[in-house]
Amino acid sequence: MTKREDERFEGLLNAHQSMVYSIALRLLRDPAQAEELSQDVFLQLYGKLSTLESDDHVKFWLRRVTVHRAIDEARRIKLRPKTMLDQIPEPVAINRDADFLMDQKLRKLVAALPEKARAIVLLRFQEDLDPLEISRVLEMPSSSVKSLLHRTLRLLRGKLERTGTKANKLVYKHESGI
């Protein structure tokens, strides 16, 4: 590698490390494994950089490789929870900031999704990609992406509505001393 390519790599590493790490973290749910996988992805990029011309191409490549490797790794180490979405314990909503609790609850619900659905939600709401771009990253038809995204959002909404009611009751009980 030339010095110029090394400088380009360092720039890309600094620009995209949080994107790669966040995708890996939310799919693997383990910071140490997410960092290791992110490092491996960047090393793979280092060996392939001369074939990737534009920075947009690099960004697309990084997303695709990270998502596929993280899904494979998650399946390999059987990180998928044995409990179903309905069996996840609800966070207790007492004396905490409402947005913080909502964020925490949503992250837990997203973490409990199957790998493919989780990857679609991440690419849609973390990476802000549209269904067509998601379909290219995941190499699946855009109609499947749209339908899975729709079903997942409906599932999350239903779960939130049910847990929201329980959380309100808990707050009420706590505040009224029951």
Place this chain on the structure above:
Amino acid sequence: MNQEFDLETALRRALKREQPSRDFAGRVLARTVVRRRQAATRTWMAIAAMLLVGLVIAGGVRRYEVEREAQAQAQAQKAGQDLVLALRITVAKLHATHRMIRRRSNGV
């Protein structure tokens, strides 16, 4: 504002990107240095292996040539000996013929 919009906004907020540990980039760059060294070592080992194979092939070719030269020399030597033997036999036959002619011309 409908519920779907609320959920999507909440998801965007909840799923903000996170930063890896502070020395993440440094560790990746350190691994690229190690990888580059390993690649350089592999290249030199490949060159050394190719040189070795080249030397073995050149040695084999040279040995084949020397052996072929020795075989040709031996064949030439044998041909020379055969020629000398043939000449001796011819000379002996000529002498015998000459003696026979002289005897007949002397009326023996």
